[in-house]
Amino acid sequence: MTVSPPDSLDLVGLFHLLDYLGVAIFALTGALVAARARQDFITCAFFAGMTGMGGGTIRDLLIGAPVFWIGEEWFVAVCLAATFAVWLLRTDRWPGKPLRWLDAIGLSAYCAFGALKALSFGISPVPAMLMGVITATFGGVLRDIVAGQPSILLQREIYVTAAIVGAGVTVLLSAAVGLNGWAAGSAGAACAFAIRAGAIARGWKLPIHPG
Numbered sequence: 001m002t003v004s005p006p007d008s009l010d011l012v013g014l015f016h017l018l019d020y021l022g023v024a025i026f027a028l029t030g031a032l033v034a035a036r037a038r039q040d041f042i043t044c045a046f047f048a049g050m051t052g053m054g055g056g057t058i059r060d061l062l063i064g065a066p067v068f069w070i071g072e073e074w075f076v077a078v079c080l081a082a083t084f085a086v087w088l089l090r091t092d093r094w095p096g097k098p099l100r101w102l103d104a105i106g107l108s109a110y111c112a113f114g115a116l117k118a119l120s121f122g123i124s125p126v127p128a129m130l131m132g133v134i135t136a137t138f139g140g141v142l143r144d145i146v147a148g149q150p151s152i153l154l155q156r157e158i159y160v161t162a163a164i165v166g167a168g169v170t171v172l173l174s175a176a177v178g179l180n181g182w183a184a185g186s187a188g189a190a191c192a193f194a195i196r197a198g199a200i201a202r203g204w205k206l207p208i209h210p211g
Contacts, residue, residue, distance in 0.1 A: 018113035018185065019056070019068065023075055025106030026139045027052030027082035029099060033147050035086050044087060047143060048079040054139035059114050059131045063121045100200050103140070107159070108193035111136035111166040112185040116174065125171045132167025133160060136192075158199035158206060166192025 030051025034044040053069050060067045069075035114135025118128035137153075137160055144151040152159050170188030173179045179187075198204040 018109045018189075020075070020078060022106045022110035022113060022135075023052040023056070023069075024078050024082055025052075025102050026055075026110075027079040028086065029103055029106075029140070030143045031079075031083045031086040032099065033143055033149070037147065041083065041087055045080060045083040047147070048083045048086075049076065050146065051139040051143040052079045052082065054142045055110065055135045055137060056114070056139075058138050059118070059135045062134070063118050063123055063131060065117070065121055101197075104162075104193055104196040104200060107136045107163055107196060108166055108189040111163040111192050112170045112188040115167040115170040115188065116181050116185050119171065119174055125175050128175070129164070129167040129171045132170065132188075133163045136163040136167070156205050156208065158195060158204050161206065162192045162195040162199070165195055 027048035030047035030049070031044045033051075034047040039047075053075060056068050059065075111132040113132070115128050115132030117135075118131035119125075123131065141151055141153065166188045168188075169191045170184050173187055174181065174184035177184075195204070
């Protein structure tokens, strides 16, 4: 199946908006994990950068794109700003549930963004959807592994599923239906957020293995 990539001019503003939003939110969660573990500022900044930019870095390496933050230093500045925000406020001022909602926003934005960027580089639909999932989830996975804490993947929360649906809707509407990037990305992000919101607010879970 041949896919016509979304109009690159149409996606320029969307790419920057979603990219900065995702990096900022995930950087906050990364810095907070390190701060709650009573680490120093440099370690907090490292966690902010790894969480904020990790998923996008893996995506760009896989699709053969220039790694997004190397040519634009403002992404590093965003991670440092997130670190300062966490550093200047006591960690008990960052309650858990609001941060889970922030993380849900970041996941929703990034799964749509990653899928659209992959399509714009000529990646076919299924791999493009997976690039959206990687963009949205791998920063958090790396954060949990390095911090030595249980990954959200093992906590039976609907997390990756939300990213799969959001990226899938984005790819379907963009590549198959032909909607522009803003419309397809917004719809995909909204679907991902709705599912993640149900998991946070209502405790939605998928069935477990019966064995």
